[in-house]
Every structure is written in C-alpha cells, then in structure tokens.
Amino acid sequence: MGWRGRGSAGPWPGRGPYSNLPPWERPGWLYGRGACWYMYEPYRAVPPTNPEDEATILVEQKIMIEEQLKSMQETLKRIQERLNQLKK
Known part of the structure; x- marks a missing residue:
C-alpha cells in the first residue's frame, strides 16, 4: 500500500x-x-587501502594467526598427554 x-x-x-x-x-x-x-x-563502500597500510595489516594478521596456532598446538599437546595418562 x-x-x-x-x-x-x-x-x-x-x-x-x-x-x-x-x-x-x-x-x-x-x-x-x-x-x-x-x-x-x-x-x-569501504575506501581502498594503500599498499603500505595493507602490508602492515597483513603482517599483523600473520603474527596474530601464528600466536593462535602456537596456542592451539600447546593445547593439543596437553590433551594428548592427558589421553596418554588415562590410557595407562
């Protein structure tokens, strides 16, 4: 209407x-x-970023993802150790 x-x-x-x-x-x-x-x-619409800023953003994202990966690997290691303890 x-x-x-x-x-x-x-x-x-x-x-x-x-x-x-x-x-x-x-x-x-x-x-x-x-x-x-x-x-x-x-x-x-988001204005495009210049190449220098984009490179900085990507480096920061890479560092953050690597830290998260390291933390996940440590968690997996603790889980595996606990599973091995429970199997004994």
Whole structure:
C-alpha cells in the first residue's frame, strides 16, 4: 500500500507515508527531523587501502594467526598427554 495524499485516521497522530507506524518507528524519530535517513544505510563502500597500510595489516594478521596456532598446538599437546595418562 502506498501513501495517497492526505492519509487516513489511524492509531497514531500525523499524516504521511509513515502515519501507520508509531512515532518511535518512523525514520524522522531515529535520525532527526529533516535528516536524510536513507543516506545512513548500513552497507557503505569501504575506501581502498594503500599498499603500505595493507602490508602492515597483513603482517599483523600473520603474527596474530601464528600466536593462535602456537596456542592451539600447546593445547593439543596437553590433551594428548592427558589421553596418554588415562590410557595407562
């Protein structure tokens, strides 16, 4: 259903395309009166990073993943030791 001119009487005050919604669910309530609420969509394009920043990010990710791998290997070693103890 579209908005047709003057609107109709509903449970909430006001006339317009969102008159069927309670005030706290209307776009103007959330983003402020007169705000371009459609510009605040959650799916924005991320600007590309320059090669130096990308290299720094990748090095940091590599270090973090290596630390996680080391921690997992230590955990697996402790589990294997405990399994060997339980088998005896």
